[in-house]
Amino acid sequence: MPEAVAPETGTHTISLTIDGAERSIIVDPWTTLLDLLRGPLGKTGTKKGCDHGQCGACTVLIDGKRINSCLTLAVMKDGAEITTIEGLATGDDLHPMQQAFVEHDAFQCGYCTPGQICSAVGLVNEGHAHERHEIRELMSGNICRCGAYTNIVDAVQSVLDQTAKAPTP
Amino acid sequence: MMRFSYSRPQTIAEAAAALAADPSAQVIAGGTNLVDLMKYDVTRPGTVIDINGLDLRGIAVDGEGTLHLGALAANADTAYHPDVESGWPLLSSAILAAASAQLRNAATNGGNILQRTRCYYFYDPSTPCNKRRPGSGCGALNGVNRIHAILGESPDCIATHPSDMAVALAALDAVVRVEGPAGERQIPFDDFHRLPGDRPDLDNTMERGEIVTAISVRPQKFGQHHTYLKLRDRQSYAFALVSVAAAIRLEGDTIDELRVALGGVAHKPWRRKDVEGEFAGRPATRQTFEAFAAALLEGATGHGQNDFKLDLAPAPSSVPLSRHTPVPRRISPQRWCSDGPLGFSHRPAPQPRRR
Numbered sequence: 001m002p003e004a005v006a007p008e009t010g011t012h013t014i015s016l017t018i019d020g021a022e023r024s025i026i027v028d029p030w031t032t033l034l035d036l037l038r039g040p041l042g043k044t045g046t047k048k049g050c051d052h053g054q055c056g057a058c059t060v061l062i063d064g065k066r067i068n069s070c071l072t073l074a075v076m077k078d079g080a081e082i083t084t085i086e087g088l089a090t091g092d093d094l095h096p097m098q099q100a101f102v103e104h105d106a107f108q109c110g111y112c113t114p115g116q117i118c119s120a121v122g123l124v125n126e127g128h129a130h131e132r133h134e135i136r137e138l139m140s141g142n143i144c145r146c147g148a149y150t151n152i153v154d155a156v157q158s159v160l161d162q163t164a165k166a167p168t169p
Numbered sequence: 170m171m172r173f174s175y176s177r178p179q180t181i182a183e184a185a186a187a188l189a190a191d192p193s194a195q196v197i198a199g200g201t202n203l204v205d206l207m208k209y210d211v212t213r214p215g216t217v218i219d220i221n222g223l224d225l226r227g228i229a230v231d232g233e234g235t236l237h238l239g240a241l242a243a244n245a246d247t248a249y250h251p252d253v254e255s256g257w258p259l260l261s262s263a264i265l266a267a268a269s270a271q272l273r274n275a276a277t278n279g280g281n282i283l284q285r286t287r288c289y290y291f292y293d294p295s296t297p298c299n300k301r302r303p304g305s306g307c308g309a310l311n312g313v314n315r316i317h318a319i320l321g322e323s324p325d326c327i328a329t330h331p332s333d334m335a336v337a338l339a340a341l342d343a344v345v346r347v348e349g350p351a352g353e354r355q356i357p358f359d360d361f362h363r364l365p366g367d368r369p370d371l372d373n374t375m376e377r378g379e380i381v382t383a384i385s386v387r388p389q390k391f392g393q394h395h396t397y398l399k400l401r402d403r404q405s406y407a408f409a410l411v412s413v414a415a416a417i418r419l420e421g422d423t424i425d426e427l428r429v430a431l432g433g434v435a436h437k438p439w440r441r442k443d444v445e446g447e448f449a450g451r452p453a454t455r456q457t458f459e460a461f462a463a464a465l466l467e468g469a470t471g472h473g474q475n476d477f478k479l480d481l482a483p484a485p486s487s488v489p490l491s492r493h494t495p496v497p498r499r500i501s502p503q504r505w506c507s508d509g510p511l512g513f514s515h516r517p518a519p520q521p522r523r524r
Contacts, residue, residue: 012175029175029217032204052205059271065245067275071204075175076197076219119271126270128249140405141269 014078018043019087027074034058034069037084045086045114049143056142059115059122060084066122068141085114088121097121097159104155108146116142120156124163132157170207177219181380184220185349189378191216196380198241198277201268202284210294211285211301225279225382228252234388240279240381244334245270247278257386259414262397263337269406279381282335282345282361285372286328286436287408289313299325300369307369315474316410319482320466321435326369327472330362330437331408337397339430339438340414343386349379362437369436390426391416396489399432400481409433411482415489417453424453427490429465434482441465455491462486 011026018041027036034051037043037060046069049057053068060069061083088095094102097120107113119142123129129138135156136149144152178184188194193215197203206212225241228250236257238247247253248264268276285291290298290308297306309317309327317327335358343358362373375381389395395416401407412432418425427448431439444464451457462483471479 010174029173030170030207052208053201053272056269056271065274066271068201068271071201071272072275073175073197073200073204073217073219076200076221122274123270126245126249137405138270141271 012075012078014075016074016077016079017081019082019084025074029073029075031074032070033060033072033074033077033082036074037069037082043084043086046084046118047111047114049112049115054143055112055115056119057112057115059118059142061118061122061125064122064125066119083118083121085118088117095121096162097124097155100155100158101152104151104158105148106151106155107144107148112142112144112146116144116152120152120159123156124159129156129160135160170204171210171213173207173214174216175219176216177222179222181223181225181348181382184218184223185378185380187216187218188380189350192377194218196220198280199243199275201272201276202280206285206292209292211292220380230256236386236388238278238384238386240383241277243274244268244276244278244281245273248273257341257389258393259389259391259395259397259416260334260337260341260386263333263412263414266397266399266409266412267333278334278384281332282338282384283373283381284332287331288317288328291328300328300365303368303370310472313474314472316408316433317472317475318435319469319471319475319478320431320439321364321437322470322472323365323367323369325367326365326436328365328369328436329433330372330435332438333397333399333409333412333432335362336409336412336430336432336438337414338384338386339440340416340428341386341389342428343384345381346383346385347375347379348382349376351376351378353382355385358438359440359442365436372436389416391418391428394418396492398485398489400485411478411485413485413489414438415486417490419453422453424449424451424457427461429461429486429490431465431482431486434469434478439465453490455487458487458490459483461490 011028013026015024034048037046046060047057049055051070053071058068058070059066062080097117101117123138129135135153178187195214197217197219225239227239228242229237230252244264248261254261288309290296291301296308299307307326318329339358345356345361347354360374397414399409399412401409409432414430416428427445448461465486466482469479
């Protein structure tokens with residue numbers, strides 16, 4: 001199909017804080033956040049699976065909330081704070097959710113794992129899951145074709161249990 | 170994705186003017202449906218108008234007890250809002266039965282009711298579709314139509330409306346507030362979505378240039394006598410094959426008021442207020458509800474692969490009502506799942522829970 005060229009499809013300059021670093025970036029309006037991360041910014045930790053919001057591999061946290069970066073236009077997120085899988089660890093110290101995925105063997109091929117972990121961090125932040133069936137329901141936006149679900153739920157449950165035990169201010 | 174220009178107006182008036190001035194312009198809010206449609210080349214806007222700069226994120230209950238949901242409030246923020254959980258739990262249940270946590274965080278209330286059908290032919294530009302390209306025909310009518318309509322369809326279109334939230338809003342008699350170049354107006358929910366007729370390209374009754382600003386819902390009087398039940402191919406993160414938002418108020422053992430809206434069966438949430446009216450005053454028995462379901466589904470027709478919906482729809486149209494009578498108590502979702510008559514999957518209503 002011949003590509004129609006729309007008039008005045010100018011670029012936009014946006015400012016994003018990505019994994020703690022503030023960046024000023026020039027984007028086309030049609031660039032998704034996922035393509036911006038993986039392309040110009042070289043942050044390939046965030047994965048592209050279906051590119052249609054069905055698999056969850058592209059899940060990142062925007063201002064602390066998990067979303068599908070493939071269905072988000074980068075230009076719409078001017079000023080936002082974005083956390084990807086690459087921004088969760090502190091130096092060599094893994095984020096508790098990353099550590100839990102390792103300890104519970106919660107992956108096989110690993111392709112869905114960055115999205116699973118970001119989604120699980122979002123789930124804990126949201127505070128709506130407590131029981132196992134609630135974790136399963138609220139992680140349903142992340143598909144694992146290797147079928148590591150049982151261990152993924154174990155990993156998320158272990159972090160929830162740690163969070164529940166930790167003194168809250 | 171096709172190229173487009175992008176603007177971010179700061180007022181409703183600016184946004185409405187920009188939308189009215191450019192026939193190729195489309196509004197983006199959460200983007201979870203529009204970006205997907207653009208990637209499939211189903212929708213090719215010349216300009217995308219980002220309305221996220223508008224002050225439409227509020228969720229509030231006014232002095233008369235009416236709930237006002239800002240068009241830009243996220244589905245998740247709406248479903249988990251304490252006022253919505255306590256006063257409009259049917260709405261919370263319906264929202265949380267839809268999509269995934271990620272999508273509910275991004276998707277907005279306005280966008281939810283404006284989302285397009287998930288008809289396979291609508292989504293595939295290489296096939297005919299009267300909704301996507303008027304006059305090109307309907308691929309689904311004699312094609313793959315497992316997910317399609319059994320009620321209110323036309324020879325031109327058998328698509329269904331995919332929203333769960335809209336089914337609850339229909340049952341709750343919500344009002345959609347829109348604003349455009351001609352000013353503000355309120356559209357009763359029944360009049361907001363339309364049946365396809367010979368214009369399946371029109372999903373709703375909004376005028377060009379109008380933007381949804383809020384959805385309002387009056388206080389409901391059904392106590393705990395309500396259910397959102399969703400039947401689907403998998404237990405989470407799937408569109409409804411048939412869903413029902415049911416609410417009932419009893420006077421002793423007699424039906425005082427009954428509201429039932431069905432999802433997954435028509436081009437809009439399917440409600441028959443005339444039938445509901447006929448059943449007020451009748452005894453609240455299983456037989457009555459079965460008769461109600463038969464009347465609600467009067468005229469339903471299958472198109473081949475969706476014939477199973479004719480058998481599937483009656484039970485959810487009547488069983489949730491029976492479950493709320495005669496003993497006035499809330500049905501445990503777990504109980505419903507484990508020993509329900511058809512093994513329905515059912516998203517538990519949100520329960521405030523603190524550790």
